[in-house]
Amino acid sequence: MHQDAHEFLNFLLNELVDILEKEAEAAKADAAETSSPSEKTANGPKNPQANGVLKEPLVTWVHKNFQGILTNETRCLRCETVTARDETFFDLSLDIEQNSSITSCLKNFSSTETLNAEDKFFCDKCCSLQEAQKRMKIKKPPHILVIHLKRFKYIEQLGRYKKLSYRVVFPLELKLSNTMEDADSEYSLFAVVVHVGSGPNHGHYISLVKSHNHWLFFDDENVEMIDESAVQTFFGSAQEYSSNTDHGYILFYESLGASSKS
Amino acid sequence: MINTTNGMISTSSSSTANPQSPGLKTYFKTPEGRYKLHYEKTHLSGLLHSAHGKTVTQVTLAHLKDKPAPSTPTAPTSSFSASSGVRSAAARLLGAGNGSRALSFVGGNGGSKSLSGSSRIGSLGASSSSNSITNTNFDGKGTYLIFNAGDAIFISDLNSQDKDPIKSIHFSNSNPICHAFDQDAKDGHDLLIGLISGDVYSVSLRQQLQDVGKKLVGAQHYNKDSSVNSSRCTSIAWVPGGEGAFVVAHADGNLYVYEKNKDGAAESSFPVIKDQTQFSVAHARYSKSNPIARWHICQGSINSIAFSIDGTYLATVGRDGFLRVFDYSKEQLVCGGKSYYGALLCCAWRCSTFFYTVACCLLRLKSILFPQIPSLLFDIEYSKFLLNSIDAKYILTGGEDDLVQVWSMEDRKVVAWGEGHNSWVSGVAFDSYWSSPNSDGTGETVMYRFGSVGQDTQLLLWDLQKDEIVVPLRRCPPGGSPTYSAGSQSSHWDNVSPLGTLQPAPSMRDVPKISPLVAHRVHTEPLSGLIFTEESVLTVCREGHIKIWIRPGVVESQSSNSESMLSTSSKDKPLLSSKVGSSSYKQ
Numbered sequence: 001m002h003q004d005a006h007e008f009l010n011f012l013l014n015e016l017v018d019i020l021e022k023e024a025e026a027a028k029a030d031a032a033e034t035s036s037p038s039e040k041t042a043n044g045p046k047n048p049q050a051n052g053v054l055k056e057p058l059v060t061w062v063h064k065n066f067q068g069i070l071t072n073e074t075r076c077l078r079c080e081t082v083t084a085r086d087e088t089f090f091d092l093s094l095d096i097e098q099n100s101s102i103t104s105c106l107k108n109f110s111s112t113e114t115l116n117a118e119d120k121f122f123c124d125k126c127c128s129l130q131e132a133q134k135r136m137k138i139k140k141p142p143h144i145l146v147i148h149l150k151r152f153k154y155i156e157q158l159g160r161y162k163k164l165s166y167r168v169v170f171p172l173e174l175k176l177s178n179t180m181e182d183a184d185s186e187y188s189l190f191a192v193v194v195h196v197g198s199g200p201n202h203g204h205y206i207s208l209v210k211s212h213n214h215w216l217f218f219d220d221e222n223v224e225m226i227d228e229s230a231v232q233t234f235f236g237s238a239q240e241y242s243s244n245t246d247h248g249y250i251l252f253y254e255s256l257g258a259s260s261k262s
Numbered sequence: 263m264i265n266t267t268n269g270m271i272s273t274s275s276s277s278t279a280n281p282q283s284p285g286l287k288t289y290f291k292t293p294e295g296r297y298k299l300h301y302e303k304t305h306l307s308g309l310l311h312s313a314h315g316k317t318v319t320q321v322t323l324a325h326l327k328d329k330p331a332p333s334t335p336t337a338p339t340s341s342f343s344a345s346s347g348v349r350s351a352a353a354r355l356l357g358a359g360n361g362s363r364a365l366s367f368v369g370g371n372g373g374s375k376s377l378s379g380s381s382r383i384g385s386l387g388a389s390s391s392s393n394s395i396t397n398t399n400f401d402g403k404g405t406y407l408i409f410n411a412g413d414a415i416f417i418s419d420l421n422s423q424d425k426d427p428i429k430s431i432h433f434s435n436s437n438p439i440c441h442a443f444d445q446d447a448k449d450g451h452d453l454l455i456g457l458i459s460g461d462v463y464s465v466s467l468r469q470q471l472q473d474v475g476k477k478l479v480g481a482q483h484y485n486k487d488s489s490v491n492s493s494r495c496t497s498i499a500w501v502p503g504g505e506g507a508f509v510v511a512h513a514d515g516n517l518y519v520y521e522k523n524k525d526g527a528a529e530s531s532f533p534v535i536k537d538q539t540q541f542s543v544a545h546a547r548y549s550k551s552n553p554i555a556r557w558h559i560c561q562g563s564i565n566s567i568a569f570s571i572d573g574t575y576l577a578t579v580g581r582d583g584f585l586r587v588f589d590y591s592k593e594q595l596v597c598g599g600k601s602y603y604g605a606l607l608c609c610a611w612r613c614s615t616f617f618y619t620v621a622c623c624l625l626r627l628k629s630i631l632f633p634q635i636p637s638l639l640f641d642i643e644y645s646k647f648l649l650n651s652i653d654a655k656y657i658l659t660g661g662e663d664d665l666v667q668v669w670s671m672e673d674r675k676v677v678a679w680g681e682g683h684n685s686w687v688s689g690v691a692f693d694s695y696w697s698s699p700n701s702d703g704t705g706e707t708v709m710y711r712f713g714s715v716g717q718d719t720q721l722l723l724w725d726l727q728k729d730e731i732v733v734p735l736r737r738c739p740p741g742g743s744p745t746y747s748a749g750s751q752s753s754h755w756d757n758v759s760p761l762g763t764l765q766p767a768p769s770m771r772d773v774p775k776i777s778p779l780v781a782h783r784v785h786t787e788p789l790s791g792l793i794f795t796e797e798s799v800l801t802v803c804r805e806g807h808i809k810i811w812i813r814p815g816v817v818e819s820q821s822s823n824s825e826s827m828l829s830t831s832s833k834d835k836p837l838l839s840s841k842v843g844s845s846s847y848k849q
């Protein structure tokens with residue numbers, strides 16, 4: 001199995017969070033030891049169990065930059081009750097289609113899906129499995145939007161994973177319009193992780209990073225400056241059998257927050 | 263015997279409509295009837311060199327008013343002219359029996375894959391014998407398709423069923439990327455070609471068709487060796503009524519104005535652009551040199567340009583996502599606005615062919631009767647006439663936000679967003695031949711038909727009700743109160759912005775949305791353009807495959823004689839085999 005860049009990214013971010021939380025705890029413990037008893041009492045009522053289970057989750061720089069909140073709305077088709085459940089995310093994993101765009105993949109991601117047959121929903125009100133409609137909305141868009149294209153797909157007929165070389169175009173600017181916020185949040189592309197290779201079991205990663213208004217191409221120790229227009233050579237292949245094996249796999253968009261909230 | 267074997271091969275090659283895409287339908291339905299796949303045109307992919315950079319195919323439609331004179335005198339003894347003579351008979355037959363061709367074409371669409379290889383052999387042969395192509399007959403309409411792919415420009419006869427081009431012109435130093443044709447051009451040079459290197463040529467299309475070689479002949483060369491601008495040409499256009507003036511847009515945000523009768527050898531130089539973000543125009547210091555002016559329009563690439571039919575306005579779209587509309591003669595920005603997000607890739611004006619003809623006649627009359635008067639008054643009156651009488655009021659754009667934008671010149675803003683593409687919109691066009699079925703000329707319910715193609719391989723057709731878009735959107739979001747909390751924004755939306763200003767990107771909720779009437783997957787590759795003709799809709803993909811979809815009315819009117827045509831052609835074996843004989847000769 002290949003070393004998956006998306007898995008690695010998840011691992012890295014979670015590991016960073018762990019480390020930062022441990023550091024913060026250690027710092028807090030230090031502070032608790034050195035601080036005077038009077039101060040401790042003053043803080044007491046607010047945080048009765050500083051070291052216990054009810055502590056506030058720490059908001060690290062990883063959360064500030066990467067974390068967004070999705071709302072998973074499920075509507076029971078029998079009693080019409082809408083169950084909304086928030087979940088946090090560090091990246092969005094999108095199903096892809098041949099000759100499509102990220103905009104279209106995002107639209108599909110938040111489109112309404114019917115849960116039925118094998119996949120029914122347990123409604124708390126009806127106390128049973130029911131048919132339901134489900135949709136995902138972005139409640140809080142992250143500062144850095146990481147989009148993972150599901151290029152490695154398990155094909156049941158083949159009994160194995162296959163790499164989808166589909167051409168999925170991604171613009172240098174993007175807006176999320178399916179958010180629950182008032183303004184459409186605007187993003188700018190600043191990095192792309194590219195998987196090079198025709199199959200899921202082998203290959204190579206390269207990356208494109210925008211730095212000081214120039215696009216840089218990183219291939220192991222080889223670093224080159226490339227033209228912005230070269231980014232489009234990593235969209236994928238419009239035909240299944242193509243000599244082009246370099247496909248955009250993980251996209252990094254940064255919020256242009258200030259200008260979008262004007 | 264050779265004829266027979268090759269005949270089979272060639273027949274199969276022309277009838278195998280889609281060897282690589284059996285899943286595509288050969289028709290699509292609209293309220294007025296079926297559009298059917300009529301012909302396909304392509305190039306000789308085996309011979310393409312893309313060493314100079316990747317190109318995307320664009321198509322230009324060219325009407326040569328008269329038939330080109332045959333370059334080779336007819337000599338009945340040579341097998342070459344004998345076969346071409348049969349070809350001409352076949353072409354005439356086909357021209358008369360469009361319906362029959364469509365039938366046989368569609369019928370053979372699911373053709374066997376094993377034969378697609380042989381079709382390639384046929385194509386190869388055709389290309390290697392470009393010396394015979396100039397003699398190919400067409401049905402007298404003189405309509406050609408000019409398209410680029412790889413390092414070549416290809417010319418196909420629109421009204422023949424031949425899949426292969428009749429002429430290919432190869433460029434040794436760079437790849438051609440954009441082209442334009444002016445049927446009213448004086449002194450012969452009617453075709454413009456822009457290259458990746460930034461070089462520009464003007465040539466006579468007729469002269470190319472008459473020449474036997476594979477090189478451009480009799481060309482005027484501009485921006486030679488990128489002496490004025492070294493960035494790639496992106497879009498090129500004749501100035502309507504501009505007496506040989508044309509403009510070339512480049513990937514660095516500059517646009518140059520040339521005059522073809524000026525000496526190309528003396529090249530102009532322009533001052534350094536002080537502020538890349540500002541629009542500025544610089545004129546050449548010497549009146550004899552080309553280009554005569556440089557317009558710096560934007561930072562980043564200009565992706566497409568389009569003149570309003572009378573040449574009053576020039577629209578540009580680019581990498582920065584802005585549509586800009588200029589008063590061409592005044593060299594002033596009139597209005598413009600930003601896409602929802604991302605670059606804009608294409609633009610087109612609403613134009614009516616009837617008024618286009620009127621406009622062209624008037625312009626010609628003016629230049630003939632009053633050559634000494636470059637009267638501005640005339641032009642102003644004339645522009646008013648055009649503006650009031652025709653619908654030069656709408657501009658379509660498409661881009662990386664997957665939206666088709668309808669821009670109103672009256673309101674100086676976006677009046678509708680077409681949602682329906684699943685990828686970037688790469689081509690837009692109004693269907694000026696289409697008339698609303700319930701239009702009675704009173705203008706009560708004016709409808710426009712337009713089309714768009716995208717990188718999602720789809721052709722979308724749209725109907726636009728004028729009433730729908732003139733009234734600003736005042737609807738509430740479903741199940742909620744109107745949320746125009748950002749009051750300044752919505753009041754801004756209602757007002758016509760001052761002349762010469764660019765509008766920021768509208769918010770999703772502010773723009774009325776329209777849905778397509780038809781969405782049809784027409785190719786297997788991402789599309790790059792579309793053209794409406796009187797009889798058909800042409801679609802082209804990035805890789806240089808062109809499909810011609812015949813309009814419903816056209817097929818119906820010819821179906822009566824199609825049956826007789828069909829029987830004739832099937833009975834007439836010698837015709838078929840010798841028709842193919844000509845392609846066997848090519849090898």
Ligand SMILES: [Zn+2]
Nearest residue numbers: 076079123126
């Ligand atoms: Zn329920």
